Amino acid sequence: MDYRIVFFDIDGTLVNEEKEIPADTLEAVAHLKKNGIEPVIATGRAPYFIKPLAEALGIDSYVCLNGAFVVYKGKVVHKQPLDKETIAALVELAGKHKHSLVFEGGESYFADTENHPFVTESVNTLKVDQPGWDPEFWKNNEIYQMFLHCESHEEALYEELLTKLRLIRWHPLALDVLPPGSSKAMGIQALLDNLGLSREEAIAFGDGLNDKEMLELAGLGIAMGNSHEELLPYADYVTSSVDDGGIYKGLQHASLI
Structure with a gap:
């Protein structure tokens, strides 16, 4: 070939x-x-x-x-950005469980909490700058991927959203959140x-x-x-x-x- x-x-x-x-x-x-x-x-x-x-x-x-x-x-x-309604549902659910989110746009990324230890630890493994802080970033920007910070035994808390998004674990403390498919x-x-x-x-x-x-x-x-x-x-x-x-x-x- x-x-x-x-x-x-x-x-x-x-x-x-x-x-x-x-x-x-x-x-x-x-x-x-x-x-x-x-x-x-x-x-x-x-x-x-x-x-x-x-x-x-x-x-x-x-x-x-x-x-x-x-x-x-x-x-x-x-x-292929994430649907805003789906992001809103995840923001609400993650907030309920006190799990930090990071919103990734096409040109920059921001966390919804400041200096969260799970965010710091996972992002440090990528050897890149830490995200800024802006809980509202997702409302005014296209978001193509998110980080959901929780441990593996807590993933089941998000089962209700798995028809609307996809989760892939990349770190013991973090998952990628992707559009479905x-x-x-x-x-x-x-x-x-x-x-x-x-x-x-x-x-x-x-x-x-x-x-x-x-x-x-x-x-x-x-x-x-x-x-x-x-x-x-x-x-x-x-x-x-x-x-x-x-x-x-x-x-x-x-x-x-």
């Missing part, structure tokens, strides 16, 4: 636990671009979280916020449609639970050696870990470098 485009998750895929890009990954992406293959970041992160990484890799296209916000060469090509795969499909490419022409690399759909969608789904074990059945190929040349070896397997 002639692959034309490659989608890369960030955490545990392009970067290691220290949020560093291994030298062989930088080399692999440079080779990919030289060979005329389009590299695209596909992440749960917001666009304002990934600018330094994207610049370091020379990548200007990305599927962000788990597929809800897609940019190709600097131009927004797909948006939203996933990296949906954002990837929107970009493929925009470019006139088929799914068979795409490769996807990932390591986490929010990568299941995109590995299934892509013509070649590659799981990192450090992947969550529940991701492995969705992969066509398992490469080595992020710190052991996983990206380079995966692209070699696909005969792209």
